[in-house]
Amino acid sequence: MSAVSEPSALALHSLGGQTMGTTWSVRLAAAPSLDLHALHARLQGELDRIVAQMSTWRDDSDITRYNCAVAGQAQDLPDEFSTVLACALDIAERSGGAYDPTIAPLVDAWGFGAHAAAPRVPDEETLAIARAHVGWRRLRAAFAPPRLSQPGGLRLDLSAIAKGYGVDRVAARLRTSGIPGALVEVGGELHGYGIKPDGQRWRVLVESAPDEEADGARYPPRVVVLDGLAIATSGDRWHHFDHGGTRYAHTLDPRSGRPVAQAAAAVSVIAADAMQADAWATALTVMGTRDGHAFARARGLAARFVTRADGTLEETMTPAFEARLAA
Structure with a gap:
């Protein structure tokens, strides 16, 4: 020593x-x-x-670019982003979806998101629309090399894992x-x-x-x-x-x-x-x-x-x- x-x-x-x-x-x-x-x-x-890479509060972050991408668009992922996403998908599967990295539409619907003014209780129509765009199984991710495709309307929120x-x-x-x-x-x-x-x-x-x-x-x-x-x-x-x-x-x-x-x-x-x-x-x-x-x-x-x-x-x-x- x-x-x-x-x-x-x-x-x-x-x-x-x-x-x-x-x-x-x-x-x-x-x-x-x-x-x-x-x-x-x-x-x-x-x-x-x-x-x-992972802040939804930044318009120029990798996660925001993905969330704003059109259906069929793909982007390469930095190594750190890839590591977090792989862990997020593993825990999503093991938890039966209790944890889901695609929860961003719901976060916004309840007024908790990066651009929300204040928390709110959404009406049933707003909630139904948000739920239709949530589902970790829809993510099209590859990890060799790291690459993520946008199926359309899917948005990531990694705030429960990035810290x-x-x-x-x-x-x-x-x-x-x-x-x-x-x-x-x-x-x-x-x-x-x-x-x-x-x-x-x-x-x-x-x-x-x-x-x-x-x-x-x-x-x-x-x-x-x-x-x-x-x-x-x-x-x-x-x-x-x-x-x-x-x-x-x-x-x-x-x-x-x-x-x-x-x-x-x-x-x-x-x-x-x-x-x-x-x-x-x-x-x-x-x-x-x-x-x-x-x-x-x-x-x-x-x-x-x-x-x-x-x-x-x-x-x-x-x-x-x-x-x-x-x-």
């Missing part, structure tokens, strides 16, 4: 910035003399490239830059590897619902150790609106075209990479606590659900998640 990788020779540094409509941050263990400005530029560059991928790319860049340990966060999604200067692994508090935080006596804070692992959390804590006395989650069920009914306050997933954790957190939220927990348990997914029932909170964890809790 080199001298600079010994815990006693390392210092704790912090970096951060803006990306994907949110913030990113890194805490890293490295030599005190590390050039932080150069490293920050490399990390921001990784995230900027993802935005340039996680951004975490993974930053972590990968840190590793190739010789950083022996880091905790990476983009919009609440986390990945940790290596050790801190004090020799300890990265311990993080699992995100929770506001009412869970106010009732800490019912369930203790849940802490996990991220040693080459990632965690992502979804739920209506972050995105919802109220209309006519009804609370609507921003998480949409691609199968029904409507917001998830009685969405969990928080669904957290631990995985080897943040891209999968991010997408699975969304898929399990869509499935609902009962079906989502059964699905995750049967497949060995590390998942935690926090739901509201009769004014109180209920916590459910799979054995794989419980096994990851810090002692």
